[in-house]
Every structure is written in C-alpha cells, then in structure tokens.
Amino acid sequence: MDPLVHFLDGPHARRAFALRVAMSPPWALDVRDGAPLTIMAVLSGYAWLTADGDTVRLSAGDIAMVRAGDPYLVADEPLRGASIVIHPGQECTTLSGEPVRLSMSHGVRTWGNTAEGETTMLIGTYESDAEIGSAVTAALPRTAVVPSGEINAALLQLLADEISTDAPGQGSIIDRMLDVLLVHALRAWTAAHPDRTTGWLSAGADPVVGEALELLHTHPADPWTLGSLAGRVNVSRATLAARFRSSVGEPPMTYLANWRMLLASELLADARRTTARIAAEVGYGSPFALSTAFKRRFGVSPTEYRRRKYSASA
Template sequence: MDPLTHLLDGPRARRAFALRVVMSQNWSIGVRDKAPLTVIAMMSGQAWLVAGNGQVQLRSGDVAIVRGPEPYIVADDPMRAPDVFIEPGQRCTSLSGEDVGPDMSRGIRTWGNGVSGETTMLIGTYETDAQIGAAVTNALPQVAVVPAGQISASLLGFLEAEVTTDAPGQGSTIDRLLDVLLVHSIRAWAVLNPETAHGWLAGANDPMVFQALKYFHESPEKPWSLESLARLLNISRATLACRFRTCVGEPPMTYLTNWRMLLVSELLADSQLTTAQIAAKVGYGGPFALSTAFKRRFGASPTAYRNCNYATSGAAPVSTSP
C-alpha cells in the first residue's frame, strides 16, 4: 500500500477544518495557524498566495496545497499587507489582536468580508496530521499548485455543497472529500511537475524504482535485502542502489526502514494490537528488535509512544520522511 492509498485506507489521526471564504476587493489574510497542511480550492475570482520568497496567482478552478507550519498570505494584491490574521485553532483576529471571527461569519461554514464577493475559496485545513499523511505531503514543495481543469469540477462542487450544508455525518463526509481532493491534487501535480517531485513521489519517474517502492509498500513484512530486491528486479545491486538513491534521495534499505517505522507509528493507534503482532506486520523478528529500531527513530519505545500519542488525542506528531 503506497502512501497515497494509505492516506485513504489507513487509520486516520486528523481533524480537518473546512470553510467557504467569500471576499470582496481590497482584502488580505495573514495565515499563521501553524497547521501542517492546507488545501485551497478557488471556486471563483482570483487571489495571490505569498509564501516564503515566492508568490503565485490563483485563478478560478486552481487548487493549491500549502505545507505548514510557516506563515503565508492570501490576498487580492500580493503587495497588500494583511488586515486579518488566522491564528492557531483557526482563531480570526484583527491587526490589534481582537477576535473578529463572529463579525465575519456569513452562514454555515462561510466566512468573509461581505455577504457576497467576486472571490470564493474552499479552505480545508488539517490541524493535526498522521505520520503517513506527513510522508505524503513532505514529497511536495511548500506550495504546490494544480491549474484549473486538472481537478474535477464535480468534486469541488460536491465539497462546496457539503461544507455549506448541515447534515448528519457531515464532518466525516467533509474529511473524506478533502482526502480525495488532496490525493487527486497530489497526483495531478506530480504528473505536471516530474522534475520537481522528490522522495517516494519521484519514484514514478523511474519504472524500476517505482516497482521497488511498490514491493516495499505492499509487503513491508518480507525480509527484504538489497540483494533479494535486485534479484527480483533482475538488476545488479549497484545499479539498483544508484538509481534508487538518485531518484528517491536515500538508499533502498533506509527508505524501507523509514516506511516500516511510519507504519508502526500508525498501527500503534490500534490498542488491540500487541507489539509482537505489529512487529510481524512490518517485518521485524520480535518486539525487542522492533522496539530498538522504533526508539532509534522516534526517541521512545512503542509502548511509551502509544501512551503519549494515542491515549488521549489519537494524533501522531508530524515526521519528516520518507
């Protein structure tokens, strides 16, 4: 199971904040919520997204994926200073720090500086992120833009309808729709930017590396070695190691270890699984070997990690690889 598939099928430890934003001219929003990931879908009008040392114009139909926690600005003019700020917890404040959220509420999950406006955006913010989710998004730049026409207008319309309507089970429905939008956006961006993608996402650029990644993702429990993988791919160990490292950015066995540890971090969310069972699922001989490798990666034993991260919130901290 590759990271994108796992994002949809695997255990989730995130709560998405969804909002429809309607803005009239002369506006600028400073986002400093420190959220790990935000998806911005332009439904109408245009906006500028300013992040780091760069800026990009978003037009109707575009979808932008923004990686946190660095701050960024969304505005109708890239030179306009923010007059509203989004703080951690999605608290909206003025320049002076006053809470202006209630003043800008425009209905069910709708927010803006007026009842109507030429610019409409759907915002989906993941305020917490599972390890596998981090593995997915860390293959992207800070801002990844998918131009109009690459994402189904029906999907965006369906999401907008769900965001602005109260109905039973709506929270989970919005989460799943945002997941689907994110996956479609990542896939579209990777196809359009093969030279920019890195990590596991870049593996699709090399058929041999792609197949190696597929083996790792689908069967992490197997006793893989560089020799056994090279034999299966009918290629020399040296060639495999070179091409894999060039494409993905790290050696095959290092990637496999990282992938196994990310899987363990999420399997620990299931309190019914013992460390021995988890070890078997990811290719470790027993709980002691698993604990040693896991502690080296996360600085805590599997049991301590489970108690700290899943006993209350159910969320795992963000990681940086693979």
C-alpha cells in the same frame, strides 16, 4: 506501480480542517499554522498567494497545494498588509492578538469577513504529517498550482456542499473527499510538470524503484535489508541505493522506517489493536522497539499519541 494507490491505502486525512472562506476587499491572511499541506480551491473571485517571495494569482477554478514552510500570505492584492493571522491549530487573531474565529464565523464551516464574499475558497488542511505523509509533501514544490479546468468542477462543488452541511458522519465524508481532491490535484500537477516531479511521485518512472516501493508498501513488516530488497528486484545493492535515492530522495531503509512510522500512527486509530500487534504489523520485534522509534519520530509514545489524537474524536 501507481504511487497514488499507496497514498489512498496509507495515512490519510482524519478530522482534517476544512472550511469555506468568504472574503470581500480589503483582506489579507497571514498563514502561520505550519501545517504539512494545505489545499486551496478558489470557487469564485480571485486571490493572490505569496510564499517564499513568489506570488501567484489564483482565479476561480484554480487549486493550490501549499507545503509547510515559512508563513505565507493569501490576499486580495499582492502587496496588501495582513490583517488576520492564522496560527497553529487554526486559531485566528488580529495582528494585535484579538481572537476572531467566532466573530468571523458565518454558519456551518463558513468563515470570513462577510457571509457571501466576492472571493470564496475551499480550504482543506492536513494538520499532521501522520495524515498526509512526508512521502507526499516531499514530492511537491512549496506551492503547486493546478489551473482551472484540470479538476472536475463537480468534485469541487460536491466538496463545497459537504463542507457547508452539518449531518452525521460529515467529518469522515469530508476527510475522504479531501483525499480524493488531493489525488486529482497531484495527478494533474505531475502530468503537467513531469520535469519538476521528484521523489515519491516520480518513482514509477524507474521500474526498479517502482518495484522496490511496491514491495516495501505491500510487505512493510518483512525484515528488509538493502541486500534483501536489492535481491528481490534483481540489481546490486549499490545500484538500488543510487537509483532509489535519485528517484525518491532518500535511501530505501530510511524510506521504509518513515513509512512504518506513518502506518503505525494510522493503525493507532483502531482501539482494538494493541501496541504489540501494531509493532508486528509494521515490522518491529517488540512494543518497546516500536515505542522507541515512534517517540523519536513523533516526540511521544504510541500510547500517548493515541490518547491525544484519537481519544477525543472516538
């Protein structure tokens, strides 16, 4: 089983925040957006990334994947004090709270303290775990860096060109290209760090867990229990539970519940699908049962989630 196939088939970017950032010294960004995952690709120059006390220098061609957590710093020098704060919703202000998003704009999806900076970066942010999925982020460390040369430069250039273009359908094109870049980055990082690969991305190394995941992903609506799943992969309940938790980081039924919620959140984008239909497609016996589980997971009902997230972009 290839877990990246399931990422491409499941929840993915939808109107993701994507930007070309151009900066010249001195500069420092205090990122407090709380986004589940951000991809940062350096096109030219360099940048220092500091998260959880660890600092890494990113050079041209390097790609960093940053998980949600405490605020982190991106700057031209590792000890530079922040001058700009990135808030949830990608609102940008000075330290005193003065908005700068518009004043630092330099054309289509280009932002920074200068139009053509010494350092240029592509920033792609998955702003909801319904877009990226907890299964992806849980498999990564706080920061994962893919060095220059591991990702085809043509892919980065194509994404850079698309981000700087304003044409019909551009948002969807950028979303899909961001997903492709993420898959390439995940693949390169896991190949280079097999000893650090955990959770969902490492599950394919265990054939029993891999087969179990294949069944859950392919047939999420089936009335799975630990016993029925163990029977399908020909091991005992105890063996499956232990091996699944060791590989994926959570019990099989917990994983299934999370996967069903992420699929439901994606299916809500289709206005033709009723809540009852979605409930059946993801394994809930009634719209009420789905709504209860969904509200517990996302804090709002499926109907409200659809209105907030998808109506505005319809």
